[in-house]
């Protein structure tokens with residue numbers, strides 16, 4: 001696991017990260033969210049000892065990064081996909097990393113296979129597309145078969161097939177009991193991928209909660225009802241002390257009453273319903289509501305971006321890989337276990 005305690009980073013007067021304390025647990029995917037400039041990359045860089053904290057600590061499986069022998073075998077990271085010497089081939093880039101971290105060279109071919117780059121293993125990285133560079137960065141993160149993985153914007157530049165692949169890869173890694181910590185600005189993707197969320201704004205912790213609770217706590221949920229006998233339905237609801245607001249398309253919106261109770265009420269009065277649907281805001285709306293006050297860079301000439309007020313159905317919750325879908329292959333080498 002990754003444990004942060006009071007982690008703080010100042011750049012001159014600028015407080016980039018402000019007393020962050022949270023734990024990233026194994027066996028699940030933890031999403032890391034925050035508006036632009038919130039301090040996500042700085043936090044991830046401090047996790048990897050690429051930046052020194054002004055104060056506070058980060059521990060990886062109980063140890064400071066500097067205490068880790070062959071760190072790539074403990075923690076793998078994709079931070080900047082293009083952090084590769086352009087003149088080196090994909091295989092050579094990985095080989096250099098392997099040799100400096102006590103990783104057998106045979107592992108290079110395995111991870112190239114895993115990310116789908118075997119056919120371009122000998123090609124220079126400078127000719128790689130953004131998506132290929134991203135896959136090479138992921139191969140480097142997986143090289144040491146680490147228990148802890150950090151991915152900063154891993155789907156950047158990937159096509160839909162690539163996005164689908166990385167989503168399944170992360171689920172697969174978490175299902176193996178690894179710690180997976182991922183940042184993304186793509187809320188729909190995050191909603192499909194993460195089980196747990198850590199949200200920061202202006203360097204400070206704003207939420208550390210399950211995806212379900214985050215959406216529930218930061219958005220309005222209500223029930224939408226439509227009936228060809230709307231007036232009778234309104235009378236029934238009013239008699240029960242239930243307030244219904246008129247919405248577009250002849251629908252009613254009711255807050256704070258479960259759909260089951262509303263359906264039972266309608267049935268008890270023999271009223272026909274054409275719609276009875278619980279509504280929940282999306283992750284994007286919940287995120288915008290929570291962080292509206294901490295957005296550093298606004299559009300609209302400095303005016304805050306308006307926060308949506310209409311709830312929409314929730315994005316589907318993570319449900320594991322789809323049936324028949326190819327699983328990430330090549331994982332499961334046991335050289336780490338053998339060497340100990």
Ligand SMILES: Nc1ncnc2c1ncn2[C@@H]1O[C@H](COP(=O)(O)OP(=O)(O)OP(=O)(O)O)[C@@H](O)[C@H]1O
Pocket residue numbers: 011014015016034035036037038039040041042043
């Ligand atoms: N090397 C640096 N020197 C000075 N300020 C910095 C430096 N690195 C980051 N910052 C500032 O620290 C704050 C946090 O930046 P950081 O890149 O960590 O945010 P972020 O959440 O990753 O943003 P984004 O989503 O846009 O990538 C920003 O205000 C940024 O300008």
